[in-house]
Amino acid sequence: MSNVMVDCDWLNTHLGDKHLVLLDAFMLKIVGKEPIEYSEFITIPGALPLDIESDFCDNQSAQLHALPTPQQFTKQLQKLGINNQTKVVIFDNQGIYSAPRAWWTFKVMGFDNVWVLDGGLPAWIEKGYPTSSAYAQETNSGDFAASYSPDKVIDYKALLSDLNNAQQLLVDARGRARFNAEVAEPRPGVRAGRIPNSVNLPFASLMDGNRFKSKQALSELFFEIGASNVQRLVFSCGSGITACILILAAHEIGLSDTILYDGSWAEWGSNEALPLAD
Structure with missing residues (x-):
């Protein structure tokens, strides 16, 4: 184990x-x-x-x-x-x-x-x-x-104030088409797009069939998005569910400074006052 x-x-x-x-x-x-x-x-x-x-x-x-x-x-x-x-x-x-x-x-x-x-x-x-x-x-x-443990969760206010933190990486687990606003969001009233300064790592890309890829493959995926260059990782998705797949994978390869943006895109995309990436 x-x-x-x-x-x-x-x-x-x-x-x-x-x-x-x-x-x-x-x-x-x-x-x-x-x-x-x-x-x-x-x-x-x-x-x-x-x-x-x-x-x-x-x-x-x-x-x-x-x-x-x-x-x-x-x-x-x-x-x-x-x-x-x-x-x-x-x-x-x-x-x-x-x-x-x-x-x-x-x-x-x-x-x-x-x-x-x-x-x-x-x-x-x-x-x-x-x-x-x-x-x-x-x-x-x-x-x-x-x-x-409040240090394991972040709300939109704290995330907004920390978007330009170079020691933090915001990782979005949604599929690429949703992340890139190429398709409409599945939930009514939610804008298409992504949070500024976020990167995309679709949860499906971590999977080999019904289980995770090898630790080496997972490490390479996280390395490619720059996860090894920051102090902490914040994870988002559609509504806070599949972001946790990425958190589990991060812990599996030894990246344990992880935070969940629980509101995720369902919250951010619904609030017109919150910015979208260009």
Whole structure:
């Protein structure tokens, strides 16, 4: 296992561990890739459900896919039976798509004992490991309490005031056509374009099938955008979900000074007062 990921062989060996909690972090709408569709429900044995869009988003916020509040996060983790000594492994049914968002949410809320399953459910099925047609049910309550880390998230005001910081690189995970304003945004009322001084690294470019490319290939992609020349990396996307795929990849290759612009383009592109790149 790496600092941020485990493979299917490791998970299969440790499925019965007393302190392991396995989470299936799912989203109903997949944007930016061709969705993997299943003819019937399937998951990994022992997995608990984690609905990103309802359990792990603050739906009282005007911001699309806003991170949960610390109180909401605490309530969800206690419901899932998670304690400070728990080891959490997160996967999704698309390979690597929504699991990184859940992983980064854990990190933002002060829980570090968390990993993502490399290749997710597709890799698990490919390995021929057992599957289940139903989620497990947690019967114990956990006692973990969130401790929010503001240094892992940035809002549009702070980002705007720091756009010309030479020691910061703003990386956009959207596809090139959206980044270059060659196509309209999928969300009504959102302008086409990009944030000034941002660079593009489409999350799909990091993938080899349903899992990440090799560490060497990932390192080369980050090197090409200038990631090794700055002190910190800020990540954006459409609404704060796929930016976390880039954050996970950055940590996988040792780039750990990472920040999420949670509002992302859904927020920036909707605010006429915020500048667009020329």
